[in-house]
Amino acid sequence: MKKTSADVLPVEGVYGDEPLLAVDDLHVEFRTRAGIVRAVNGVSYTVNPGETLAVLGESGSGKSVTAQAIMGILDMPPAHIPHGEIRFKGTDLLKLSEEARTQVRGQRIAMIFQDALSALNPVFTVGWQISEMFRVHRGMSKADAMKKAVELMDRVRIPAARQRVNDYPHQFSGGMRQRIMIAMSIALDPEVLIADEPTTALDVTVQAQIMDLLADLQRESQMGLILITHDLGVVADVADKIAVMYAGRIVERASVHDIYRAPAHPYTKGLLESIPRVDLKGQDLYAIKGLPPNLLELPTGCAFHPRCPYRQDNCVTDVPPLYQISGTRGSACHYWREVLDGER
Amino acid sequence: MVNGDRILEVRDLVKHFPLTQGILFKRQIGAIKAVDGVSFDLHKGETLGIVGESGCGKSTLAKVLMALERPTSGSVLINGRDIGRAKGAELKRMRRNIQMVMQDPYTSLNPRMTVGDIVGEPFEIHTEVAPKGDRRKKVQELLDVVGLNPDHINRYPHQFSGGQRQRIGIARGLALQPEIIVCDEPVSALDVSIQAQVINLLERLQNEFDLAYIFIAHDLSVVRHISDRVGVMYLGKFVELGKDTEIYDKPAHPYTQALLSAVPVPDPEGREQRERIILQGDPPSPANPPSGCRFRTRCWKAQEICAEEEPLLQIRPGTGHESACHFAETHDVVHIG
Numbered sequence A: 001m002k003k004t005s006a007d008v009l010p011v012e013g014v015y016g017d018e019p020l021l022a023v024d025d026l027h028v029e030f031r032t033r034a035g036i037v038r039a040v041n042g043v044s045y046t047v048n049p050g051e052t053l054a055v056l057g058e059s060g061s062g063k064s065v066t067a068q069a070i071m072g073i074l075d076m077p078p079a080h081i082p083h084g085e086i087r088f089k090g091t092d093l094l095k096l097s098e099e100a101r102t103q104v105r106g107q108r109i110a111m112i113f114q115d116a117l118s119a120l121n122p123v124f125t126v127g128w129q130i131s132e133m134f135r136v137h138r139g140m141s142k143a144d145a146m147k148k149a150v151e152l153m154d155r156v157r158i159p160a161a162r163q164r165v166n167d168y169p170h171q172f173s174g175g176m177r178q179r180i181m182i183a184m185s186i187a188l189d190p191e192v193l194i195a196d197e198p199t200t201a202l203d204v205t206v207q208a209q210i211m212d213l214l215a216d217l218q219r220e221s222q223m224g225l226i227l228i229t230h231d232l233g234v235v236a237d238v239a240d241k242i243a244v245m246y247a248g249r250i251v252e253r254a255s256v257h258d259i260y261r262a263p264a265h266p267y268t269k270g271l272l273e274s275i276p277r278v279d280l281k282g283q284d285l286y287a288i289k290g291l292p293p294n295l296l297e298l299p300t301g302c303a304f305h306p307r308c309p310y311r312q313d314n315c316v317t318d319v320p321p322l323y324q325i326s327g328t329r330g331s332a333c334h335y336w337r338e339v340l341d342g343e344r
Numbered sequence B: 001m002v003n004g005d006r007i008l009e010v011r012d013l014v015k016h017f018p019l020t021q022g023i024l025f026k027r028q029i030g031a032i033k034a035v036d037g038v039s040f041d042l043h044k045g046e047t048l049g050i051v052g053e054s055g056c057g058k059s060t061l062a063k064v065l066m067a068l069e070r071p072t073s074g075s076v077l078i079n080g081r082d083i084g085r086a087k088g089a090e091l092k093r094m095r096r097n098i099q100m101v102m103q104d105p106y107t108s109l110n111p112r113m114t115v116g117d118i119v120g121e122p123f124e125i126h127t128e129v130a131p132k133g134d135r136r137k138k139v140q141e142l143l144d145v146v147g148l149n150p151d152h153i154n155r156y157p158h159q160f161s162g163g164q165r166q167r168i169g170i171a172r173g174l175a176l177q178p179e180i181i182v183c184d185e186p187v188s189a190l191d192v193s194i195q196a197q198v199i200n201l202l203e204r205l206q207n208e209f210d211l212a213y214i215f216i217a218h219d220l221s222v223v224r225h226i227s228d229r230v231g232v233m234y235l236g237k238f239v240e241l242g243k244d245t246e247i248y249d250k251p252a253h254p255y256t257q258a259l260l261s262a263v264p265v266p267d268p269e270g271r272e273q274r275e276r277i278i279l280q281g282d283p284p285s286p287a288n289p290p291s292g293c294r295f296r297t298r299c300w301k302a303q304e305i306c307a308e309e310e311p312l313l314q315i316r317p318g319t320g321h322e323s324a325c326h327f328a329e330t331h332d333v334v335h336i337g
Helices: A063-071 A098-104 A126-138 A142-155 A174-186 A204-221 A232-238 A256-261 A266-273 A313-317 A336-341 B058-065 B088-095 B115-125 B132-145 B150-154 B162-174 B192-209 B220-226 B244-249 B254-262 B304-308
Strands: A021-032 A035-047 A052-056 A079-088 A109-112 A192-196 A224-229 A241-246 A249-255 A323-326 A329-331 B006-021 B027-043 B047-051 B073-078 B098-101 B180-184 B212-216 B229-234 B237-243
Touching (some): A021 A063, A035 A241, A052 A063, A063 A109, A109 A174, A174 A204, A224 A232, A249 A266, A323 A336, B027 B212, B047 B220, B058 B180, B058 B212, B115 B132, B115 B150, B132 B150, B192 B220, B237 B254
Parallel strands (some): A192 A224
Antiparallel strands (some): A249 A329, A323 A329
């Protein structure tokens, strides 16, 4: 009997109460000549089948590094993972052999990158690059794999897929290239899809097309989707739950409705208030003062304290834990009650 | 703020880039019609926002306004004089009056020059603005105006964060005390928490110096916040032009409606019911735009007349502002932020 892919994969479904994917107290640091950069400091989140988790944060907040740790594509060294677990269906990926990791990567957990033009190889046709997934992971013949590539291009709604399968990446527009990236990532029916800023480089009209496509694909296959973004609009449109990151930590975790209705962390609140609104036209926008922190010299206590309007003395000395507000909701602010009540 | 003196008049502005074939004897086989007939006015102290997808010609328009590209035809009148045809000393003099803030503060500042040299460079070219002994003081004043520490005059760009670098770019734009500043995506390369700081700075400077802005951006909520009037571009033409409230609350052109409906609203309440017009495909090539109305290939209202007759930018029945659609009708799509 021909081996199905499930037989050879190391991770199997004894995961009972475990979520599909769980990141648990993950730490990632980069040992550089200038010192140790603590990019991720104890991040935990979970994703279940069919669920969309949005990871929101600015550049340098550690959102992409966490994703790369899940995929196992961090360069180690300089990166190190001193602590933490990444459990996929209950199995800690960090303890697997490199060979076993390769089986998971791309087949069970796949990733879409931000910049499709630099992520695609310019000297191979798109058909060749999509079909590579089937040749390498499934051992298909060139001709069969190419047929699969055409099917996939149809599935991500690239017009005239049969004629375009032998075109090169530069012959496609930005939106079409991102569709090709999506086709490659869903080729092997992954259970978890990580999308790292999938629409940041695209126009709003194309962004709407791509987010629509991702939602359809997720509905068909019940993938767990991790959407990494800094766009508060996109998050409000598609996410089920949100993890807000700042300086390598999760500062707030909540369902999408809770967070937009009443944020419980001053950073989230500041971000939401800095969005231009109709009734504020002609007035100053609310601006979070100061700059994002230098990861080489993180502020003591709460990393947000130099910019925070709610700061008290203990914020400078005590690192706030992720206080549980209710059920799955949490905020890493000593004064989350005041923030939630809107007192300042 | 609006209806001051008219300082910029753009009339039927066209910029085509020739497409050639052959090595020795280059033959022109066509043209990229990047800007193809654009007209608008700008008044003192006013902000005109320009929105549109990538490739619609917004950045080429900015370059032609700055006289970095010569127009193929049409005119750009600054205080009544055509910068597109100006030469030599006259062009140099006119350029003092229109300056630019670039998109990417990481590549638009020379890494080998100090902040003082960068902000002071305009004085080297226009020596009459600041006599030599005075320049350092002028530069420090400018740094102070944009919210940077004047003592940092000898630092290099890499010692500043993205938001601070954009402030340096703004200080350079202000150096010659222009009346018009062209901002080409001034905040899109910045972190979300920094964008608001830079937008506030631009607004404060506008009030302080009575500047007129051409504000080019793809973030529609930022454009709405800062603009008095908004022009929507598609394939080298304005398809709609009006006051900010007219464009955002009563869009008349189908493209504007689609563009506005595609903007994600930062509020999850009622997201399932939200109306969303998803345009199919990509914009056609500006080398070979469709006949008649350029938007007809992606338009759900398109009929025969759209392929035969080009709709002009004019006030249509039932709407209060200019739009270029045979079937224009106002339709409140969404209230974006």
